[in-house]
Amino acid sequence: MSTTITTPVCQRLETFFDGGRCFALSKGRVGLYVGLLAMNPPAGSKVIMPGYSCVVVPSAIKYAGLNPLYLDINPHTYNIDPELLTQTDSKDVSAIIAQHTYGIPCLTNGIMEWARERSVSIVEDCCHAFGSTIGRKQCGTFGHFAFMSGQWNKPFSTGLGGMLLVNDTRLADKIRRIIDNRAIPSSLPRELLLQCQILLFEALVSPRTAGKITKLYRFLNKCGLVIGSSSNTELSGAMPKDYVRAMARCQVRKGLRELARVAENIAHRKKLTAFYHQRLPDIGFATLKDNLAAEQPLLRYPVRVSNKVEVVTLAEKRGFEVGTWFESPLHPRETSLSDFGYTVGMCPEAEKACREVVNLPTHLKVDEQTAERTLAFLAEIGRPV
Numbered sequence: 001m002s003t004t005i006t007t008p009v010c011q012r013l014e015t016f017f018d019g020g021r022c023f024a025l026s027k028g029r030v031g032l033y034v035g036l037l038a039m040n041p042p043a044g045s046k047v048i049m050p051g052y053s054c055v056v057v058p059s060a061i062k063y064a065g066l067n068p069l070y071l072d073i074n075p076h077t078y079n080i081d082p083e084l085l086t087q088t089d090s091k092d093v094s095a096i097i098a099q100h101t102y103g104i105p106c107l108t109n110g111i112m113e114w115a116r117e118r119s120v121s122i123v124e125d126c127c128h129a130f131g132s133t134i135g136r137k138q139c140g141t142f143g144h145f146a147f148m149s150g151q152w153n154k155p156f157s158t159g160l161g162g163m164l165l166v167n168d169t170r171l172a173d174k175i176r177r178i179i180d181n182r183a184i185p186s187s188l189p190r191e192l193l194l195q196c197q198i199l200l201f202e203a204l205v206s207p208r209t210a211g212k213i214t215k216l217y218r219f220l221n222k223c224g225l226v227i228g229s230s231s232n233t234e235l236s237g238a239m240p241k242d243y244v245r246a247m248a249r250c251q252v253r254k255g256l257r258e259l260a261r262v263a264e265n266i267a268h269r270k271k272l273t274a275f276y277h278q279r280l281p282d283i284g285f286a287t288l289k290d291n292l293a294a295e296q297p298l299l300r301y302p303v304r305v306s307n308k309v310e311v312v313t314l315a316e317k318r319g320f321e322v323g324t325w326f327e328s329p330l331h332p333r334e335t336s337l338s339d340f341g342y343t344v345g346m347c348p349e350a351e352k353a354c355r356e357v358v359n360l361p362t363h364l365k366v367d368e369q370t371a372e373r374t375l376a377f378l379a380e381i382g383r384p385v
């Protein structure tokens with residue numbers, strides 16, 4: 001049953017990506033989990049991923065009976081450093097997660113070739129990259145499958161939710177069977193609560209209020225009063241029993257509304273990315289080095305400062321939307337890294353980025369004036385590294 005409810009949004013996504021099979025789920029991480037299960041790699045084998053991500057990525061890997069292997073990022077692209085990859089022993093590696101961080105395309109500079117030569121499966125983490133391209137080809141269409149997040153602050157929001165794009169028909173059939181067997185349908189109370197959250201989010205969240213509302217939302221989630229991104233069980237490393245869910249009806253409706261303006265969304269993000277890219281040097285901050293990156297519809301534009309805590313605290317107080325991703329190699333800061341096999345010092349560049357990077361919003365609620373004011377705030381308070 002779960003798959004028929006989600007058909008409209010899946011069909012639209014398949015059109016957007018010009019092929020592949022799409023599945024709509026409760027979260028992006030659930031897509032990663034069912035995709036890994038369907039690939040059926042040897043139990044306990046390794047999945048390479050950047051040590052600069054969300055904790056829900058290694059948790060999905062572990063739930064699938066596999067082990068994360070963290071690689072450091074290149075400090076300019078925020079993606080897996082291809083140099084380090086060439087030095088990595090591929091023994092026991094079954095898959096690599098190519099995460100297009102901030103929307104900056106990964107998979108250039110030999111990562112695809114490295115994986116193909118060693119029969120390592122490629123999974124794309126497209127949670128930040130909706131509409132990013134390499135050549136004319138969409139990110140999400142290069143690997144065996146790609147997962148996307150529909151969370152509030154992701155490029156294509158379904159008010160939580162997640163999507164899976166599968167570029168291999170046999171794998172897609174297996175994924176369909178897993179979802180049909182395991183996905184829990186949404187109950188009426190869950191639908192109603194999600195619908196309320198979607199409406200409140202649309203009405204209340206603006207660049208001015210984003211910081212304060214995020215704080216309140218996290219607090220309410222801890223108390224169990226809202227449907228949040230991660231439950232308390234999950235953050236401690238245990239798999240919640242209702243982990244695999246299909247997308248709820250209200251999320252499908254929200255997804256269709258978002259898809260109706262996807263071209264506008266992508267054009268807007270491209271415009272603001274170019275705007276920040278052009279203006280940051282005027283106020284003394286370094287831009288992305290990669291020219292390809294500056295042409296993408298980035299989810300957020302990363303900027304390095306030497307006083308991140310001060311910038312973030314004052315931004316929230318004064319009502320500027322300045323993001324903190326990522327605060328930890330396995331975001332959020334509260335993650336107990338050792339529970340996920342990460343030891344401090346494993347990925348020094350990623351750890352440095354966590355201390356230095358703040359990011360600027362590009363979404364549709366940010367107009368050029370707001371972006372201008374955010375830059376003025378950054379010029380006043382931020383200290384370039």
Ligand SMILES: *Cc1c(COP(=O)(O)O)cnc(C)c1O
Nearest residue numbers: 027028029054127149150151162
């Ligand atoms: C948000 C995010 C995820 C997880 O998405 P959910 O929909 O919350 O499961 C995974 N990877 C990255 C890079 C993300 O930013």
